[in-house]
Amino acid sequence: MLVFVTAYDEHAVKAFELEAVDYLLKPYDKDRLLQSLARVRRRIGDAAARATAVAAARAASTCERLLVPVGESLQLIERAAIDWLEADDNYVHVHTRARSYLLRRTLQDLLAQLGERQFVRIHKSAAVNISAVAALTPLFKGDYEVRLHSGHTLRLSRRYKDALFRSMGR
Known part of the structure; x- marks a missing residue:
């Protein structure tokens, strides 16, 4: 934000071209x-209200379907069909029961799009759809094994354990 403070009134046009909030012409008094x-x-x-509204809109705009490239075409995958996500640099492997898809996105961006209530990080490079989790088995040093309904097993690091447990109502 910009407020012009000057003794010269000829700069007023330039100030408003630059979208200045105000233009104070010297000398000015305390009230001004x-x-x-x-x-x-x-x-x-x-500005703060707009930022809050944008953040709320983003949170509410979780998508129900994900558009993924398959060969020369694009396919829609239902969010509920996604079991887990696996990061690979700037790519994410989207795993469903039927197959895996590769997207050029970061895991963080994809989690924001899919909704972080439904998908929870379980490792720095993995996130799981909490409705796909069948069982948790303790390992050692606070880590767990996550078994999915599909039969796949994933590692839950102790760093993300509390977040997963909270999202599952424990």
Whole structure:
């Protein structure tokens, strides 16, 4: 945010071209300064409200289906059909019971799109659909083995254990 403070009124046009919040012409009194500060505070509040609305919209806009490339075409996968996600640099392997798909996305971006309530990280490079989890078996040093309904087993690191347990209602 920009407030111009100057003794020259010829800069006013340039100030508003730059979308200045206000233009204080010297000499100014205390009331005029307070008025300008109030205008800045309102703009900051408006910006914060917009940022909150955008964050809420992103959280509410979890998708029900995911578009993935398959050969020359694109296929839609239901979110519920995804068992787990596996990161591989800037790619993610999307695993379903039927097959796996490779997307050029980061795991973090994909989790944000799919909804972090349904998909929970279990390792720095993996996340699981909590409805696909069949059992958890303790291993050693706080790690667990996650067995999916599909029969696949994954490793739950102790770092992500609490988040998974919370999401599963424990």
